[in-house]
Amino acid sequence: MQYRIIDGAENLKINDVVRLLKMTYWAENRPLENIEKSMRNSACYGIYLDVEEKLVGFARVISDYATTYYLCDVIVDTAYQHMGLGTALVSHIEALPEYKGLRGVLITRDAHGLYDKFGYKVLNNRAMVKESKY
Template sequence: MNYRIVEDLNEMKLDDIVRLLRMTYWADKRPVERIEKSINNSKCYGLYVDAAENLVGFARIITDYATNYYLCDVIIDEAYRHQGLGKALVSHIVSAPELEGLRGILITKDAQPLYSQYGFEVVNDRAMFKAAN
């Protein structure tokens, strides 16, 4: 499957991001105004596939670019799951040069196996950390 990952928020539509976040258990009731504020204050990543016009994947990080980054709101459209797109998106993010040497932090209820492939280690039932490299 051909895909492309974009990092320019201008290449992503707010409506597409909201639609994806409505598919989650953690942000399905998040007000649109809060979603918009969160993406405007984060580094965002969007994923498109050739067969779709709309955004099919999204993630964002919150960081100071000096010590830590928090990976959050990682979501792949339900119609495109189990095709390696989540792995591609997470791999792209954690290998970004601007995150090199920073500690990664995330919280997940059920995706520990995905993130452990990229160096994140479970510290309790939901929190995971990736050591600074």
């Protein structure tokens, strides 16, 4: 499967990103305005299948580029999951020099196996989350 990883929100079509985020439990009801604003204020990455010219994966990173980055909105189209695309996307992000040596943070309820490969560990009794209300 031939794919390419694209860096930058300006290189991603908002409708493609919205389609992917609507597949998730965490962003299925996120308003378009919030998606657009989140993309403007984050480093965005996407996976396009070359043959179909279709966005099949997306992720965002929020960082101070000095101590910590937050990896979020990682999604692979359900029709293309379990093909290594999520691993490829996270691997690409993890290899970028701007995140080297920084603490990586993420929140997931069901993708621990993916992130274990990159050294992420579950923190018991320490991580706290305040849910959004949109």
